[in-house]
Amino acid sequence: MSFTYRHARPAVTVDCVVFGLDDELLKVLLIQRDREPFAGRWALPGGFVEAEETLAQAAQRELTEETGVAKVYLEQLASFGDPGRDPRDRVITVAYYGLVRRLDHAPRAASDARAVGWFPASRCPPLAFDHGEIVALARRRLQARLREQPVGFELLPRKFTLSQIQGVYEAVLGRPLDKRNFRRKLLATGVLRELAETQLGVAHRAARLYQFDAREYRARVKQGFHFEV
Amino acid sequence: MSFTYRHARPAVTVDCVVFGLDDELLKVLLIQRDREPFAGRWALPGGFVEAEETLAQAAQRELTEETGVAKVYLEQLASFGDPGRDPRDRVITVAYYGLVRRLDHAPRAASDARAVGWFPASRCPPLAFDHGEIVALARRRLQARLREQPVGFELLPRKFTLSQIQGVYEAVLGRPLDKRNFRRKLLATGVLRELAETQLGVAHRAARLYQFDAREYRARVKQGFHFEV
DNA sequence: TCAAAAGTGTTGATATTACACCCATGC
DNA sequence: GCATGGGTGTAATATCAACACTTTTGA
Numbered sequence: 001m002s003f004t005y006r007h008a009r010p011a012v013t014v015d016c017v018v019f020g021l022d023d024e025l026l027k028v029l030l031i032q033r034d035r036e037p038f039a040g041r042w043a044l045p046g047g048f049v050e051a052e053e054t055l056a057q058a059a060q061r062e063l064t065e066e067t068g069v070a071k072v073y074l075e076q077l078a079s080f081g082d083p084g085r086d087p088r089d090r091v092i093t094v095a096y097y098g099l100v101r102r103l104d105h106a107p108r109a110a111s112d113a114r115a116v117g118w119f120p121a122s123r124c125p126p127l128a129f130d131h132g133e134i135v136a137l138a139r140r141r142l143q144a145r146l147r148e149q150p151v152g153f154e155l156l157p158r159k160f161t162l163s164q165i166q167g168v169y170e171a172v173l174g175r176p177l178d179k180r181n182f183r184r185k186l187l188a189t190g191v192l193r194e195l196a197e198t199q200l201g202v203a204h205r206a207a208r209l210y211q212f213d214a215r216e217y218r219a220r221v222k223q224g225f226h227f228e229v
Numbered sequence: 230m231s232f233t234y235r236h237a238r239p240a241v242t243v244d245c246v247v248f249g250l251d252d253e254l255l256k257v258l259l260i261q262r263d264r265e266p267f268a269g270r271w272a273l274p275g276g277f278v279e280a281e282e283t284l285a286q287a288a289q290r291e292l293t294e295e296t297g298v299a300k301v302y303l304e305q306l307a308s309f310g311d312p313g314r315d316p317r318d319r320v321i322t323v324a325y326y327g328l329v330r331r332l333d334h335a336p337r338a339a340s341d342a343r344a345v346g347w348f349p350a351s352r353c354p355p356l357a358f359d360h361g362e363i364v365a366l367a368r369r370r371l372q373a374r375l376r377e378q379p380v381g382f383e384l385l386p387r388k389f390t391l392s393q394i395q396g397v398y399e400a401v402l403g404r405p406l407d408k409r410n411f412r413r414k415l416l417a418t419g420v421l422r423e424l425a426e427t428q429l430g431v432a433h434r435a436a437r438l439y440q441f442d443a444r445e446y447r448a449r450v451k452q453g454f455h456f457e458v
Numbered sequence: 459t460c461a462a463a464a465g466t467g468t469t470g471a472t473a474t475t476a477c478a479c480c481c482a483t484g485c
Numbered sequence: 486g487c488a489t490g491g492g493t494g495t496a497a498t499a500t501c502a503a504c505a506c507t508t509t510t511g512a
Contacts, residue, residue, distance in 0.1 A: 007240060007277045007279075008279075008280045009238040009239070009240055009241065010238070010241050010278060010280075011236060011238055012238065012239050012241060012310075012321055048236045049239060049310070049321070050236075050237075051237045051239075051312065051319055052312055053312065054310065054311050054312065055308065055310040055311075055321070076307055076308065078305055078307075079284065079305065079308045079323045081241075081278070081283065081284040081323070082283050082284075083280065083281055083282065083283065090280055092241055092278070092284070092321075092323070094308045094310070094321070161464085162464090162465095163463075163464075178502075178503075178504085179464090179465085180465085180466070180467080180503095180504085181501080181502070181503085183465085183466090185501095199464095201511085202462090202463080202510075202511080203461080203462070203463090203510070203511045203512065204461075204462040204463040204464070204509070204510055204511075205462080205463060205464045205465080205508060205509035205510050205511095206463095206464080206509075206510065207463075207464055207465085208464085208465090390491085391491090391492095392490075392491075407475075407476075407477085408491090408492085409476095409477085409492085409493070409494080410474075410475070410476085412492085412493090414473095414474095428491095430484085431483075431484080431489085431490080432483065432484045432485065432488080432489065432490090433482075433483055433484075433488080433489040433490045433491070434481060434482035434483050434489080434490065434491045434492080435482075435483070435491080436490080436491055436492085437491085437492090
């Protein structure tokens with residue numbers, strides 16, 4: 001019996017669906033491929049998994065190498081491995097997804113990316129490989145995820161207003177939410193700490209600032225946190 | 230620019246977490262490994278992905294080869310690929326999970342499985358590799374899944390009683406449910422068709438039989454079906 | 459004084475839980 | 486006639502959606 005595996009080995013890659021928010025639309029970070037196959041096509045940042053790194057590390061590394069976008073919180077989405085999804089060779093990809101504040105990251109093309117850009121999540125250009133399918137799944141997952149857990153705090157400054165966080169939810173879900181109900185529910189979760197401070201220098205009544213209370217949040221997660229807008 | 234990929238390639242496997250139900254406990258299908266590493270240890274059925282098959286096909290094939298269990302509805306769970314999870318070599322596994330009626334499947338060991346068996350999901354023996362972790366994740370996912378979609382109809386005869394389906398839910402969730410509330414809610418979803426028939430030959434009042442209405446179900450899924458027990 | 463966003467409560471409708479007894483059947 | 490599971494309703498409570506006006510601030 002052999003002690004090492006002998007098999008035709010597929011290549012293994014990771015791909016990253018990074019969603020970005022500013023004050024309007026949910027966007028996706030894409031690169032323009034410089035090489036065949038699909039040279040010139042837009043695609044997800046990603047690449048080969050190296051021998052000594054975890055899948056999650058590979059995702060971070062490839063994202064940073066190709067786009068300069070770093071330190072993104074990524075979660076595993078799913079794996080895609082149909083034979084034929086890459087025209088050259090059998091390639092299995094493990095997809096990750098995450099959400100960032102768009103203005104925090106100034107992507108610049110590098111490695112084998114010819115260009116980098118943000119595209120509206122609901123209307124990207126045609127993508128290389130099966131990346132269109134991956135983006136669609138990531139979007140559904142992000143929405144489902146948002147319904148279960150308070151995502152989005154990473155997107156905001158450490159101190160933020162309730163309207164800001166509501167804006168995040170509205171952008172991701174793609175629909176308006178009732179201000180009073182949203183506030184009531186979010187505050188009821190107990191994961192926000194109200195600060196004594198308010199906004200400065202805004203041309204309207206200054207809003208109270210809040211802070212995410214990671215400690216409280218972790219405590220609640222253990223009892224099965226659930227946050228449904 | 231090279232036209233094929235050159236990289237140290239990890240091996241890629243699939244592993245299957247098959248949950249089985251009878252009238253009591255939720256169990257998991259395991260094989261006893263015949264080979265190193267972990268010879269003699271219990272593990273998930275699984276193996277290498279072949280060149281011309283999809284990941285899902287590989288999962289089905291390996292499951293059938295090693296256990297004789299066939300035609301199981303499997304969903305992708307997640308991928309696991311930490312370096313070091315296999316002592317010999319870099320191996321990335323794509324895990325699948327599914328749920329079957331235990332009595333429909335008489336597993337028999339084959340291929341490189343020394344033995345096959347069902348073990349209570351909440352108390353399996355120590356498993357090879359990181360399979361313990363995979364089973365734990367699969368269980369959480371199955372429970373979450375059950376809360377969102379009426380799983381479990383595949384587990385029952387085409388015509389079943391409400392008590393039978395309640396039994397499925399109780400076994401998966403691991404807690405008793407209120408009979409009246411469960412019935413009310415399940416019937417309210419509208420995915421069950423009440424039949425004119427009742428059970429035969431039972432030593433108590435014969436229960437009414439129902440049938441799953443896949444047509445109605447699909448119609449509802451489009452509007453975002455949600456079934457919370 | 460105007461524009462812009464902050465902030466705040468109530469109500470009616472709906473959903474959820476908890477709970478106990480009689481019914482039909484086979485043995 | 487008894488053991489076994491089948492079947493049924495209600496009341497108390499909690500949750501949810503919908504909705505409009507006053508306040509503060511800077512320009």
